[in-house]
Amino acid sequence: MTDRNQAHMLLEIQQLSFIEVELNLYLDTHPEDQQALAMYNSTHQNLMQCVRKYESIYGPLVNFGYSPGMQNYWKWVDSPWPWEIKY
Amino acid sequence: MWLYEKKLQYPVRVSAPNPRLAKYIITQYGGPEGESSAALRYLNMRYTMPTGRAKGVLTDIGTEEMAHMEIIATLVYKLVEGAPLEAIKATDFGAHYADHGRSLYWENAAGVPWVAAYVSATGDPVADLHENLAAEQKARAVYENLLKLSDDPLVNDVLRFLREREVVHYQRFGETLMEVEEYCRQKKIF
Numbered sequence: 001m002t003d004r005n006q007a008h009m010l011l012e013i014q015q016l017s018f019i020e021v022e023l024n025l026y027l028d029t030h031p032e033d034q035q036a037l038a039m040y041n042s043t044h045q046n047l048m049q050c051v052r053k054y055e056s057i058y059g060p061l062v063n064f065g066y067s068p069g070m071q072n073y074w075k076w077v078d079s080p081w082p083w084e085i086k087y
Numbered sequence: 088m089w090l091y092e093k094k095l096q097y098p099v100r101v102s103a104p105n106p107r108l109a110k111y112i113i114t115q116y117g118g119p120e121g122e123s124s125a126a127l128r129y130l131n132m133r134y135t136m137p138t139g140r141a142k143g144v145l146t147d148i149g150t151e152e153m154a155h156m157e158i159i160a161t162l163v164y165k166l167v168e169g170a171p172l173e174a175i176k177a178t179d180f181g182a183h184y185a186d187h188g189r190s191l192y193w194e195n196a197a198g199v200p201w202v203a204a205y206v207s208a209t210g211d212p213v214a215d216l217h218e219n220l221a222a223e224q225k226a227r228a229v230y231e232n233l234l235k236l237s238d239d240p241l242v243n244d245v246l247r248f249l250r251e252r253e254v255v256h257y258q259r260f261g262e263t264l265m266e267v268e269e270y271c272r273q274k275k276i277f
Contacts, residue, residue, distance in 0.1 A: 010094055018096065021151060025255065028143040029262035061093050079093070083161040087098040 006080075007087050009054045013061070016047040089150070096154040097248045099161040100241040104170035106180035109163045110196060111236050113183070115249070116159045117193025117201040120225040122249075126152035128206040128222060132215050138270050141212065144263045148256050155249055160191050162245060213271065216264040223257040 023040040030036060051061055059075030060067035069075070115121045129149035136142045167180065167189050175184050182198055193201035207218055230250035237243055 007098070011098060013094065014096065014098060017094075021096070021147075022255070025144070025147055025151075025259050028140055028147055029259055029266065031140070062090050063093075064090060066090055076093075082093060082095045082157065083099075083164050085095075085098075087100050 006058055013050050013054060016043055016050060019043045095158055097158055099158055099245055101165045102239045102241050105166045106170045106175045107178040108237055109166035110180040111233055113163050114196040118195035119205040120229045122152050122156040122159055123193055124205045126156060132208050135210050136212050138267060141263050141267050144259055212267045216260055219260045220257060223253045227253040
């Protein structure tokens with residue numbers, strides 16, 4: 001039920017998102033670090049691009065208004081759940 | 088408020104169904120050093136932290152621990168998903184099956200259900216941060232035990248990722264402790 005392209009696009013998002021988690025925790029204890037801040041901001045741009053591209057095909061990654069809904073159908077309940085995806 | 092992202096933090100694959108391994112790994116779901124204990128411990132401690140950095144670290148690590156809880160749940164789910172009943176009966180997972188079928192449950196490897204006594208909160212930020220440093224080390228040790236018990240390379244890849252996160256969290260809590268100790272010295276709270 002998971003196509004290879006979906007797993008591949010998700011992996012890209014997971015990689016970028018992991019960079020952000022790691023930088024976020026680092027910045028929590030080093031909020032003045034300009035280099036880390038610049039990396040966080042530039043990765044944010046890349047991550048958002050990948051997320052929007054993924055969502056236009058496979059539906060929202062985040063609900064409650066933080067991702068656009070699909071036009072004709074509430075795709076949130078239709079796309080595979082994280083524990084069902086075959087990587 | 089929390090937002091749910093419909094993705095795992097790290098991709099989870101297993102080589103084959105393995106209910107025996109699921110029975111061991113479930114302790115990181117509902118055991119004393121497990122991811123649920125960690126998430127609840129940190130998120131509960133946030134309120135009485137004295138500095139913005141400490142509140143941020145506890146919120147963000149607590150949130151990441153919830154993502155780890157989902158990774159462990161997915162490992163257990165995938166390890167029992169396709170296992171035939173005969174295979175389940177032949178392992179310790181049979182005891183879990185009697186009460187819970189193939190569903191998840193917060194319990195340690197011996198089937199003892201999760202209790203709030205696994206976590207502590209004293210209201211003293213220095214004592215509480217020490218609790219977290221110990222918790223990260225104990226969680227790392229349990230992941231190393233699990234790595235010795237597992238012979239599935241795909242599962243081991245996920246366990247190694249989670250083990251590494253404990254090391255990073257330990258580092259961040261150590262920095263937080265130094266900052267909070269400095270704050271307490273300045274405020275003469277002792």
